[in-house]
Each structure stands twice: as structure tokens, then as C-alpha cells.
Amino acid sequence: MCSPTNFLYEPFSSDAVTQNYDQNLKCTKCGAYYSMACSLREQNVWTCLFCNQSNSNAELPLVPSNTYTLTSAKKEILSRRTIMIIDAICDPHELNYLVSILCNNYITRQQEPLSIITIQQSGHVILHNAVNHKRDAVFSINEFMTNYNLDELNASYFEKKISEINQESYWFDKSTQGSLRKLLREICKIANKANISSKRDKRCTGLALFVSSVLASQSSLSAYCHIVSFLNGPCTKGGGKVMSRERGESMRQNHHFESKSSQLQLSKSSTKFYKKMLEKFANQTLIYEFFIASLDQIGILEMSPLITSSMAVSQFDSFNDERFAMSFQKYLNLRDHNAIYNCHSKIMTAKNAIVVKDFPKYSLNPKNLSLPLEISLGHNSAEAPIQFQTTFENRTEKYIRIETLLLPKANRSFGAQNEIVFSMKKIASRIIDSFAYSSKHTKELMKQLFLLPNQIRGKDVDMVNLIQWCYHIYRSPILSVRNTSPDERYLFLHRIINASKDTCLSLCKPFIWSYSDLKHDWIVLDVPLTRAQILQDDKTTICVDGGSYLVLRRGKLLEKEGRELCCKFLNDLQRFPQPLYVETKTGGSQDRFLKSKIIPLDITDKETLGTEDMTFNEYFNLFTDLSRSK
Structure with missing residues (x-):
């Protein structure tokens, strides 16, 4: 039986000529699109590359290359809303910097409805009214019914409270920008009056995210809603809790994944909460994005079920960090001009059509999209044609990108560096999807890494260089936890999954x-x-x-x-x-x-630091020993 061929699919890494949609470019039998590899006959007939169907056309179908994009205007402009969750439990100066950036960068260019939710020190989550602040919807984690219905993920309880007032009054638009600026200044003043407690603050991040999801679900089903959170610390109360309020107790660390500690149980409970929350709103078009200002962990690892879009999370030392200001500006530019929605991809082969299950429905930065795919090509020839059909849209246009190419059969390498990136993405996905952060799972993945060079053997492969790349993966946070917190490791893995080939390689080496x-x-x-x-x-x-x-x-x-x-x-x-x-x-x-x-370390470094990490020579010798034992 022929094993699958590994392939890195980067649909938007290069520009393609765009032309108006033409139904005659599509095969009437199998649905494949015309490519320059299709044979042309007289009387304006072209033969499908995949099913050999003859397709007639009034004119000979002409496309400039085997990669092109067809476009058509949408009947309705894509509707979009934004909900901002502002964690007001922070240093007043920190909040002032954040508000200043929001006013100078976002509000001045606001084109769509915006809602503001704040997380307060007292355990309150406030959904602010755009018309009258006295009609804000206040949810307190201190109230039994709020806490109970949050644990049960009972959306109807929160819907009822939100709908007591016209829900549209919770959305700011261009006409209420003055009220929005005033509200943000008031939030800063409230933070200035915050009191210092002997315990950690009641930060109800899970409650805020659930309320925002309920509000978003009540808007038009066809509207995409960006839920953008600006967070400063870990959730300490209610659903999504990752840390005790007692200052003497610490947050989970890497070693907690090795035993059934209370920190690990809290971590698993929080992850389960967010996973069920995502399932609750699976039919809604919600996009969760996070900007974090913290020198320590805030529990982004546990929120990972919500992070389904590319590059949806960024962490900085402070909102006063120039990196945050530049990142937020880039985020807005990418969202307005580059982001694509409703993405789906299908692979056509001579054997069948395969839907790409891991293709993200929303991509903030599609040029960096790089997906590891395993494609079964059959047995008949040295090379086999495949066609990628990727549909997507922006706010005004629908697109379908067609890319036809010949892939080598299985067991023929498509490049050592491509294989390295393919393996990095596969390992990162496996760790995140199965919540496999213990050393036991790491050792299992390490064994796969040792086997990789033998799987890529070929005439043009520099085996020593390939083993060096594997060693860099071993040293990276993909498999190493030295000097890396669980949150930092998750952020690294998330970036690997969503980064382009070159960025993946530079993260590794x-x-x-x-x-x-x-x-x-x-x-x-x-x-x-x-x-x-x-x-x-x-x-x-x-x-x-x-x-x-x-x-x-x-x-x-x-x-x-x-x-x-x-x-x-x-x-x-x-x-x-x-x-x-x-x-x-x-x-x-x-x-x-x-x-x-x-x-990398040499023997002298290893002895000086007292580390158990392998030097490259030790890694190379271990690989050699394993190869000989097979």
C-alpha cells in the first residue's frame, strides 16, 4: 500500500492573477477547474485532467498559469462587529496607556459596531450601555445565580438579563464616539480608586468571555464578531479559574503536569470550561483574540480551545511597550485589508476529493498560512496531478483560488527543510490538541523526532545537516521546557502552527x-x-x-x-x-x-550549568546508536 505524501500547503504565499468568475472553467463531471495542463481540442473543447471529461466552451478557456484566482461580487457586504473586553484590574498608568492607544488607533477609524465589557476588581463584569451608563448590565460572580449559570454555561440566563434593555443600546457606532471616549476615561478613573487587598483580586475572565459570547450570538447570525480581550492577569474566580486568590499559592508550572496536583486539576477544569464554551457557540461566527500585558502567566494555555484563528494571541511586558502599540496597529491594518473569512479548501485528485479539515475559517494574516497535509496519490505513475480549490471572502468579494500541480509519489522527499517544518507543525498540533504537556508525552514525541532523518533519506539529503535541524527542534520549546513556562510554551507552539515556513525555521534555528x-x-x-x-x-x-x-x-x-x-x-x-x-x-x-x-551546549557548558540537556555530539551519537539497532 502506498503511504501518503507530505506536503506544505501555502495558498497565499505568492500573488496570483485574479480574473472574473467563469463557470466554463469548471468540469461538468468532477468539479475540477481548468489548468494549463489540460489538453485542448478543436471546437473549443478541453479535457479534464482528473476525470478525462470533455468540456465545451464558447471560447477556449484561457488562464495565465496553473495558479489563479476567480472572483465575484457579493450580494451583501460582510457584516462585522467587535466586542472589547478590558481588564481594569491593573496599574492605572497601564490602563491609561491602553485607553490612549484605543482612542488614537481604533476609535478614529471605527467603521463597525463596538461593545465594551470591563472586568472589575470586585468580581463584577460590566456590559456598558452606549446611551446611558445607569442602564449598564452588571454581572457579579458574587451572586449565586450568576456563578451557577456560568458553571452550567446557561446562555439563556444571561440573554434574559441582556435583553431587559434593547440590546442595540450596548453597541457604540460613529454617532456615539464621544460617549465611547468618555466611557474609556471613566474606566481609567475607576481603576485609580481601586483598593489593595490581602488576597488576589476577583478577576472573572471566564465570565467576561461568556457574556461577550452571549451578546455576540444575539446579533445577526451572518455577522462575524471579533471578541478582543486586553488582559493583565489570571482568572481567579468562576468558570475559567486558573489560580487561587490566596497569594501564598502559585499558578501551575511545568512540573505540575507530572502528577495529579491541585494546580493541574484546576488547569484541566479551566480548559474543559473553555472547550464546552466553544462548543456552545459552535454555530456562531465568533473570533476570539487576545492582547496580554503581563510579565507572568495569565492562563492562556487553558484558553487555547478558544484560539482557533491564526495569530490570535500576543503577549507583552506592558501596554506601554512600543511593541504593543506597533502590534495593535498592524493588527488593525491586517484586519481591515488582509484578513479573509469563510475559508474552506478542497483537494482534487484522480482518486477523489478531500476536504482540508484543519483549514482555518478565518485568517488574520493569510500570507503566513502554511498547512501540513498528508495526501494519498495512488500507485499508477511517478507523478500525480492534484488541484487545490480554496474558497474565501473579504468584506465585499468572494474568491476561489485554483492551484494545480504535480506531486511526487510517496517516499520521495519534497525537501529536507519542508519536512522539518512539516514535523514541527505536526508535533505542535499534537501537543495542543491532546493537552500533552507532561514529560511522558514529550519522550514519545522525542522518539518520533529521532526517526525523522531515516524517513527522509535520499540522494540529495545532507544527513548531518538534517540531524542538526532535529537537534534544534529538540532544544526549542516544542520539546524543551527549560526556562519556559507553560504559557510561553503554548504561545511558541501556537506560533509554529500558524507561521510561514521561513518563520518556523527561524524560530527553531x-x-x-x-x-x-x-x-x-x-x-x-x-x-x-x-x-x-x-x-x-x-x-x-x-x-x-x-x-x-x-x-x-x-x-x-x-x-x-x-x-x-x-x-x-x-x-x-x-x-x-x-x-x-x-x-x-x-x-x-x-x-x-x-x-x-x-x-548549542558543549561539554564545558553542560558541566558549568549543571544541565541534563544533551550536547549536539551526544544527540548525534544517540541517533547513530538507534539507527544501528534497527
Whole structure:
């Protein structure tokens, strides 16, 4: 039996010519679309590549390439609403910075209905009325019925309370922008009056998310609703709770996944709550997105069932962080100009048609979309035709993107780096989908990683280089928990799943950019797993791109040019969330940390740090021993 072929599907990585929809480009028998590989006959007839059906046309069907996009106008403009959840339990200055950014960036360009929900220190969640603040809908976790119905996920209880007043009065529009600005200033004043308690605050994040989902579900079923949360800390009360209010008790850490600790049980209970909540509103078009300002964990790992769209979560040290301001600006630009909705994809083969189940219905940044697919091609030929049919829409147009290509049969590699990215995405998905964060599951995945090089053997494969890539995966937060919290690890895995091929590779093994006098341009160096000579050089300026961070390592030469290169990367709209940017001089503490990210441990480092992590030589020897034992 022929095993499936691995394939990285990146439908929007390159631009395609767009033309008006033409029904005659579609096969009348199997539904495949015309491609340049189809044979043409006289009398304007073309033969389907997949079923050999003859299709007639008034004119010969012409497309510019095997990748093209057909478009048609929509009867109705896609309706969209936004609900913002503001965590008001934070430092007043922090809230002031957030409100300032919202006023300067979002409200000035507001084109759609907006609702505001705040999380208050007292255990209250307030749905603010756009007309009269005295008619706000207040939900208190301190009330038995609110707490009980939240645990039961009883939407009707909350619907009744919201519908006591005309629900449209909870939505701000262009005519109420003045009231919206006034409300945001009032929220800041309330935070300034907050009292310090001996216990942690009653932060009811789960209640706020459920109320927002109920409100969104009462709007038009055809409308997409973005539920954008600005959070500062973990949920400590009600459904979704991940942390005790007692200051002496800590939040779950990596070691809690190794036993049946109370922290782990709380984590599983919270995850179950959000999973059931997602199922509750499965028929609604809700998009949950998170901006987090916290130096510590807030429980985003447990909220992962809600995070179904690409790049839906970003974390920063503070809302006063320039990275947050730039990320939020990019988020708005991507949402207004790049985001696509109602996405579906189907693969046509000579054997059958397969629906791509993991294709996200909404993508904020489609150019970075990269999906690992296993495609069964049959047995008959050395190469087999396949066709991707991806339908999507923006606010005014419907599209179908057609891409026809020949895939090699199974057991023929489609590139070592592609296989590495394919494996990274598969491992990350498996960990998140099965909530497999214990060391037992990690060891099982490690065994699969050791087997990978043997599965990609071929004439053109550099086996040592491939093993080096596997070693970088081993060192990354995909499989390593050293110096990484559960929330940080989840964010890394989420980024791997939703990142482009190049970003995945840089997250695993940072790209080192250096200026080439020969090419008169900046190039990526292939730095081996040794004490790279360039990192011992204090004259050369280099730029290190680690996917989620950019570091300018200043040397005596080309410092200005290196900074310009980093600025180019930072200003790229596709780099979302905004990478952390650091400048360091050679020999400093940050420079030593940078070297540790690029160059793996040797025996001396291992003894000095007292770590159990394998050096590359140990990893290579273990792989060799396992290969010989087979």
C-alpha cells in the first residue's frame, strides 16, 4: 500500500492573477477547474485532467498559469462587529496607556459596531450601555445565580438579563464616539480608586468571555464578531479559574503536569470550561483574540480551545511597550485589508476529493498560512496531478483560488527543510490538541523526532545537516521546557502552527544576516553547530532573526546599515505579532545570551550549568546508536 505524501500547503504565499468568475472553467463531471495542463481540442473543447471529461466552451478557456484566482461580487457586504473586553484590574498608568492607544488607533477609524465589557476588581463584569451608563448590565460572580449559570454555561440566563434593555443600546457606532471616549476615561478613573487587598483580586475572565459570547450570538447570525480581550492577569474566580486568590499559592508550572496536583486539576477544569464554551457557540461566527500585558502567566494555555484563528494571541511586558502599540496597529491594518473569512479548501485528485479539515475559517494574516497535509496519490505513475480549490471572502468579494500541480509519489522527499517544518507543525498540533504537556508525552514525541532523518533519506539529503535541524527542534520549546513556562510554551507552539515556513525555521534555528562584500547585500549565513568564527568577531555587525525577536549585534563596521535592515524587518506588516527588538554590543551579557541561542551546549557548558540537556555530539551519537539497532 502506498503511504501518503507530505506536503506544505501555502495558498497565499505568492500573488496570483485574479480574473472574473467563469463557470466554463469548471468540469461538468468532477468539479475540477481548468489548468494549463489540460489538453485542448478543436471546437473549443478541453479535457479534464482528473476525470478525462470533455468540456465545451464558447471560447477556449484561457488562464495565465496553473495558479489563479476567480472572483465575484457579493450580494451583501460582510457584516462585522467587535466586542472589547478590558481588564481594569491593573496599574492605572497601564490602563491609561491602553485607553490612549484605543482612542488614537481604533476609535478614529471605527467603521463597525463596538461593545465594551470591563472586568472589575470586585468580581463584577460590566456590559456598558452606549446611551446611558445607569442602564449598564452588571454581572457579579458574587451572586449565586450568576456563578451557577456560568458553571452550567446557561446562555439563556444571561440573554434574559441582556435583553431587559434593547440590546442595540450596548453597541457604540460613529454617532456615539464621544460617549465611547468618555466611557474609556471613566474606566481609567475607576481603576485609580481601586483598593489593595490581602488576597488576589476577583478577576472573572471566564465570565467576561461568556457574556461577550452571549451578546455576540444575539446579533445577526451572518455577522462575524471579533471578541478582543486586553488582559493583565489570571482568572481567579468562576468558570475559567486558573489560580487561587490566596497569594501564598502559585499558578501551575511545568512540573505540575507530572502528577495529579491541585494546580493541574484546576488547569484541566479551566480548559474543559473553555472547550464546552466553544462548543456552545459552535454555530456562531465568533473570533476570539487576545492582547496580554503581563510579565507572568495569565492562563492562556487553558484558553487555547478558544484560539482557533491564526495569530490570535500576543503577549507583552506592558501596554506601554512600543511593541504593543506597533502590534495593535498592524493588527488593525491586517484586519481591515488582509484578513479573509469563510475559508474552506478542497483537494482534487484522480482518486477523489478531500476536504482540508484543519483549514482555518478565518485568517488574520493569510500570507503566513502554511498547512501540513498528508495526501494519498495512488500507485499508477511517478507523478500525480492534484488541484487545490480554496474558497474565501473579504468584506465585499468572494474568491476561489485554483492551484494545480504535480506531486511526487510517496517516499520521495519534497525537501529536507519542508519536512522539518512539516514535523514541527505536526508535533505542535499534537501537543495542543491532546493537552500533552507532561514529560511522558514529550519522550514519545522525542522518539518520533529521532526517526525523522531515516524517513527522509535520499540522494540529495545532507544527513548531518538534517540531524542538526532535529537537534534544534529538540532544544526549542516544542520539546524543551527549560526556562519556559507553560504559557510561553503554548504561545511558541501556537506560533509554529500558524507561521510561514521561513518563520518556523527561524524560530527553531535563528537566521544570521551578515553583509556580503561579494554580493553587495545582506545574506543569511549557514552557521554550523560549532563555535562560529563570526560570533568571535567584534568588528562585524550582524542581525539575528529568531522569528519572535530581532537582535542587532553591533560591531565596528556597518552598524547603521544593520539597523536599517532590522527596521525593514520590524516594519514589515507580515511580521505579526511585532518581534522583540534588542541591540547589543559584542561581549555584553545580552551578547552571551544571544550566543547561547545560536550555538548549542558543549561539554564545558553542560558541566558549568549543571544541565541534563544533551550536547549536539551526544544527540548525534544517540541517533547513530538507534539507527544501528534497527
